[in-house]
Amino acid sequence: MNRRTFLGSTGALASLALPLTHAAKAAPPAGTTATPRSRTGHTPVTTLNGRALGYRMNDGVKEFHLIAEEIEQEVAPGMVARFWGYNGGSPGPTLEAIEGDRVRIYVTNRLPEHTTIHWHGILLPAGMDGVGGLSQPQIRAGETYVYEFTLTKSGTFMYHPHADEMLQLAQGMMGLIIVHPKRPGERAVDRDYALMLASYKIDPGTRRPDPSEMTDFNLWTFNSRTFPAIQTMVARTGERVRIRVANLTMTNHPIHLHGVDFRVTGTDGGWIPEAGQWPEVTTDVAVGQIRVIEFIANAPGDWAFHCHKSHHTMGPMGHGLPNLLGVDQQRATARIQQLFPGEHYMAMGSEGMAEMQDMAAMGDMMPLPPNTLPMMTGEGPFGAIEMGGMFTTLKVRNDLAPGDYRDPGWYAHPPGTVATRVDARRADGLPR
Amino acid sequence: MHTQCRMRPLVAASAACIALVAPLHAAPSPAGFAREVEISGPDLANNPLSLDRAVRRALVTHPALQPRYLERGIAPDALAQALTKVPGTLDIARDVLGPSTPGDTLRSAVLAAIAEAQSAWYTLAAAQAGRDAAEQARQAALAHAELAEAQAHAGNLAEPELLAARLAALQAETELAHAASALRAAQRTLNSQLGLPVTIEAGTTGLPPLPSRPVWLDDTTALLDFARRHASAFKQALRAEATAEAVQAPHITARTITLPLGHNTTLLADDGDRTRWPAAQLAAHTGLRELEDAVLAAQQQAAFAWRQAELAAARQPLQAAATRAALQRYNGMLAGVDTLLERKREQLAGRQDEVAARRDAWIALAYLQVQLGGTLPAPLVTGGQP
Incomplete structure (x- = not known):
């Protein structure tokens, strides 16, 4: 089938609704179990809260279909965003292929304006690079274009528009491309996770990201979700784990993983030779970069995985607020409460901001604006986690079955391995 | 004017009018004239005055009316007692004013006095509400200033911001003082209109909400027609005009005149018979035009003021919602308490x-x-006069 007959046939778009037999090898989301290894032995990638894009084979060519469209998606419980994405999600589904594959990617534009797709990091003919006006005409609203190239190297890559880029990226148009090595067993891991860092400015009470915001974002997301809605990563003790982190925000993110040391094994430029790797617990992912980290999950437990910029692990918060830490608000509070009869006003911030999580829990008494998220949230086995934004966990268990991606629940700490409160007298006389 | 009430079901005599309480000052009036209404003043002042009570009192004690009552031999005390027998809300045109007679100026004096008293009552009611709002605005400013002081004490606020908060609190105190002064002035005015002792701090039952906008308010033609049929001044002017027209039959003769225009312009025109110029007709016509103009001016003023009040009322729920939204944002630490208090102050200013x-x-x-x-074309639909 050539392109003309393919697109000219009745129900062409319907026929583009790939795949049939080659169903998306979406890595199982949390709550599901094993996915078999592929014919090359690679472990399918798990896109947190996402899926892989289906394809079909056509004369030896893998055919994908991306549809650029407006979607509505939950960022976290209590907030829905109106993104522009692909195939019903932001980020779009992950394209997964094998080094050497010939791929043909149809792109249908259901947006109100033109778009293109740039295949970030993929080495390909210039005319397939997806820069509107430079390497191809813009894909106008309602049109379908096709890209075709050969994946000449394995690695981790991105796709995103190169048309009205500031707006379209701000609206959530991005996705990942995973190219597995062709040689069986090469760079094999037991768990392979992927996530895209994305930031948005969605004012409380609104739904659509503000495209005019350049720096002051209030939603810091993994795959356009914030904690606690971000899928938990799991691993069996001793497994080799890979996490691919791509950054299409407008700032850098020092990504930190607790409980292990890791090596940065790849970038969007390719794999890093072993001799060039060194141990890290935090790696900075700059704008438009990808960092692939790998480690042996050798310590069971529930381990935090997050951006180390502290304002990226929290929900929306105002700026320029009065600094009330250490401030006695008693008199003023009594006065203010009289100004709001029938409503609840509470002083906040005198002793810290952790009470914000309690405030968020008092939604009926002290409601937040509609369609926004609390500044901090999350409940753990020991109480409030007080996080948000770019935060999730890696749960390592001795008894997790291979291929089991179900959330095992909270870690049962062995006796004597949890920090405990002691009598104040025990602290007396300690060296200072 | 009726000094006796028509036969109606009587309500209990208004204690306000006849209460025998000690006056603040010795009553200057002799028994049988206005002693009873004078000693009822303190009692009236101790209870919030409804507009109806104020109107009844003004009808009896308004300083512009009492001299006329003296002339007519009407004792205010007797009038007050008669009014206690009029149930419900007093309707001046229906319950008080009798048929108009040519040359009677008491009728217009009564209407003017009642309007003045009503104006004073509305002003006081508004001043009360204005003072309450100013007091709340002061509380908001004080809360802001107290927070600023506490922040500075904790080492969190520098002097310029602290000074700004202190200045804002002083400004709120100033505005409250203005509001309190306006309240006292309104009390003085109402006291004067109602013949109450000057030291009394009278209060009202509160400014009522506006009823639905009456259709007739914007119908100039209908209002003029209504005035011609109901206002005695109009009736008298119309009669005067008709009379003048009836007696005037100008005999027109053509002659040359010189108008006092520039360059001694000489025009040929017919100015009729000088000896029979329609002076009375012109006067009557001018009088009628002045009455019509007065109605139009009052109608335009009322329509404009009503619209302004409607728009101000429409802003109220929006400003309240803005304050609620600010509170929600405060709850989520999306906005500071300073923003919350600012929204509250804006809401209070809007109020x-x-x-x-x-x-x-x-x-x-x-x-x-x-x-x-003294009457409106149709009753106000909801709320009505207080």
């Missing part, structure tokens, strides 16, 4: 504007009612 606009609408309506002969 003061709304009260002032509503006061002006009621006052304008009262003066339009005077122009229409």
Whole structure:
């Protein structure tokens, strides 16, 4: 089938609704179990809260279909965003292929304006690079274009528009491309996770990201979700784990993983030779970069995985607020409460901001604006986690079955391995 | 004017009018004239005055009316007792004013006095609400200043911001002082209108909400027609005009005249018979035009004031919602307490504007009612007069 007959046939778009037999090898989301290894032995990638894009084979060519469209998606419980994405999600589904594959990617534009797709990091003919006006005409609203190239190297890559880029990226148009090595067993891991860092400015009470915001974002997301809605990563003790982190925000993110040391094994430029790797617990992912980290999950437990910029692990918060830490608000509070009869006003911030999580829990008494998220949230086995934004966990268990991606629940700490409160007298006389 | 009430079901005599309480000052009036109404003053002042009570009192004690009562031999005490027998809300045109007679100026004096008293009552009611709002605005400013002081004490606020908060609190105190002064002035005015002792701090039952906008308010033709049929001044002017027209039959003769225009321009025109110029007709016609103009002016003022009040009222829920939204944002630490207090102050300022606009609408309506002969074309639909 050539392109003309393919697109000219009745129900062409319907026929583009790939795949049939080659169903998306979406890595199982949390709550599901094993996915078999592929014919090359690679472990399918798990896109947190996402899926892989289906394809079909056509004369030896893998055919994908991306549809650029407006979607509505939950960022976290209590907030829905109106993104522009692909195939019903932001980020779009992950394209997964094998080094050497010939791929043909149809792109249908259901947006109100033109778009293109740039295949970030993929080495390909210039005319397939997806820069509107430079390497191809813009894909106008309602049109379908096709890209075709050969994946000449394995690695981790991105796709995103190169048309009205500031707006379209701000609206959530991005996705990942995973190219597995062709040689069986090469760079094999037991768990392979992927996530895209994305930031948005969605004012409380609104739904659509503000495209005019350049720096002051209030939603810091993994795959356009914030904690606690971000899928938990799991691993069996001793497994080799890979996490691919791509950054299409407008700032850098020092990504930190607790409980292990890791090596940065790849970038969007390719794999890093072993001799060039060194141990890290935090790696900075700059704008438009990808960092692939790998480690042996050798310590069971529930381990935090997050951006180390502290304002990226929290929900929306105002700026320029009065600094009330250490401030006695008693008199003023009594006065203010009289100004709001029938409503609840509470002083906040005198002793810290952790009470914000309690405030968020008092939604009926002290409601937040509609369609926004609390500044901090999350409940753990020991109480409030007080996080948000770019935060999730890696749960390592001795008894997790291979291929089991179900959330095992909270870690049962062995006796004597949890920090405990002691009598104040025990602290007396300690060296200072 | 009726000094005796018509036969109606009697309500209990108004204690306000006849209560035998000790006066603040010795009553200057002799028994049988206005002693009873003078000693009822303190009692009236101790209870919030409804507009009806104020109107009844003004009818009896208004300083512009009492000299006329003296001339007519009407004892205010007797009038007050007669009024206690009029149940419900007093309707001046229906319950008080008798048929108009040519040359009777008491009728217009009564209408003017009632309008003044109503105006004073509305002003006081608005001043009360304005003072309450100013007090709340002061509380908001004080809370902001107290927070600023506590922040500075904790080492969190520098001097310029602290000074700004202190200045804002002083400004709020100043505005409260203005509001309190306006309240006292309004009390003095109402005391004067109602013949109450000057030291009494009278209060009202509160400025009522505006009823639905009456259709007739914007119908100039209908209002003029109504005035011609109901206002005694109009009736008298119309009669005067008709009379003048009847007696005038100008005999027209053509002759040359010189108008006092530039360059001694000489025009040929017919100015009739000088000896029979229609002076009375012209006067009657001018008088009628002045009455019509007065009605139109009052109607335009009332319509404008009503619209302003409607718009100010429409802003109220929006400003309240803005304050609620600020509280929600405060709850989520999306906005600071300073922003919350600022929204509250804006809401309170809006409330003061709304009260002032509503006061002006009621006052304008009262003066339009005077122009229409003491009554309105149709009752106000909801709420009505307080």
